[in-house]
Amino acid sequence: MTHDDATADAVTGPGGTPPGPSPVRPVPSPEDAALPAELAPAARALFGDRLDLAAAYAELLATDGVVRGLIGPREAPRIWDRHLLNCAAVAERIPEGASVIDVGSGAGLPGLVLAIARPDLQVVLVEPLARRTSFLIEAVQQLGLAKTVRVFRGRADEAATDATGTGPFSADVVTSRAVAPLDRLSGWCLPLAVPGGRLIALKGASAADEVAEHAEIIDRLGGGEPSVHLCGVGVIDPPTTVVEIVRERVVRPPSAKKAPKRSRGGRKRAR
Numbered sequence: 001m002t003h004d005d006a007t008a009d010a011v012t013g014p015g016g017t018p019p020g021p022s023p024v025r026p027v028p029s030p031e032d033a034a035l036p037a038e039l040a041p042a043a044r045a046l047f048g049d050r051l052d053l054a055a056a057y058a059e060l061l062a063t064d065g066v067v068r069g070l071i072g073p074r075e076a077p078r079i080w081d082r083h084l085l086n087c088a089a090v091a092e093r094i095p096e097g098a099s100v101i102d103v104g105s106g107a108g109l110p111g112l113v114l115a116i117a118r119p120d121l122q123v124v125l126v127e128p129l130a131r132r133t134s135f136l137i138e139a140v141q142q143l144g145l146a147k148t149v150r151v152f153r154g155r156a157d158e159a160a161t162d163a164t165g166t167g168p169f170s171a172d173v174v175t176s177r178a179v180a181p182l183d184r185l186s187g188w189c190l191p192l193a194v195p196g197g198r199l200i201a202l203k204g205a206s207a208a209d210e211v212a213e214h215a216e217i218i219d220r221l222g223g224g225e226p227s228v229h230l231c232g233v234g235v236i237d238p239p240t241t242v243v244e245i246v247r248e249r250v251v252r253p254p255s256a257k258k259a260p261k262r263s264r265g266g267r268k269r270a271r
């Protein structure tokens with residue numbers, strides 16, 4: 001069967017698309033990732049001498065990332081402002097030389113962006129979906145970031161325990177963007193922070209409302225009082241809003257609490 005035959009079948013066969021103009025699917029192009037002139041000062045301020053590396057990542061996202069369905073085709077022209085700059089601004093909240101775990105990295109946001117902007121950081125990207133971790137592993141290789149970035153395939157709770165045999169992971173800072181509401185996110189991320197370490201959750205306009213709604217459960221999870229900060233003020237517009245929660249107390253999740261001891265016969269031991 002020739003290519004033309006296949007096309008004809010698809011159009012005219014039972015259940016096929018009726019004849020007419022076929023939907024136009026945008027073809028990803030490296031030009032979509034070009035840094036807009038008006039954003040160049042912010043990009044230079046946030047990436048410094050790593051701007052070329054950021055540009056290489058932007059191109060990967062706009063081409064391979066779109067083809068592999070990791071970001072929508074309409075996102076490609078907005079990669080710099082909505083993704084790279086928005087994420088890079090958060091670097092100002094992370095101490096020099098810190099270890100970072102990014103939960104639910106997707107295509108590397110914000111974890112890979114932070115690793116690009118800050119070569120002093122050691123970053124672990126936590127992501128359960130194979131299609132996404134394949135992209136991340138290839139991106140880390142292509143961008144030459146293997147010395148500072150690791151990719152862990154699994155959920156946050158698996159990274160925090162030894163569930164896969166490669167953990168447990170912990171870090172000074174745990175980042176996350178667009179993964180879950182603050183209560184669930186705290187339950188996943190606080191166990192990954194070292195005591196005294198912090199969760200930095202990238203949130204939009206909902207930040208203050210989420211804090212008010214979930215402060216009590218965050219306290220029960222061992223988190224301190226959440227604080228809201230703006231990152232990149234005077235550099236990007238709008239600045240990035242983050243919620244920070246320090247892991248003040250180590251609270252074991254209910255699943256990790258000891259089961260009641262059983263006698264050899266399998267019955268609960270009498271007290």
Ligand SMILES: C[S@@+](CC[C@H](N)C(=O)[O-])C[C@H]1O[C@@H](n2cnc3c(N)ncnc32)[C@H](O)[C@@H]1O
Pocket residue numbers: 103104105106107108109110126127128129132154155156157176177178179188
């Ligand atoms: C909406 S995407 C956001 C991706 C990226 N952070 C961004 O801002 O573009 C949410 C991501 O969280 C991941 N995810 C969902 N549940 C998770 C969990 N329990 N632990 C780690 N990642 C999770 C999903 O696989 C998905 O890649």
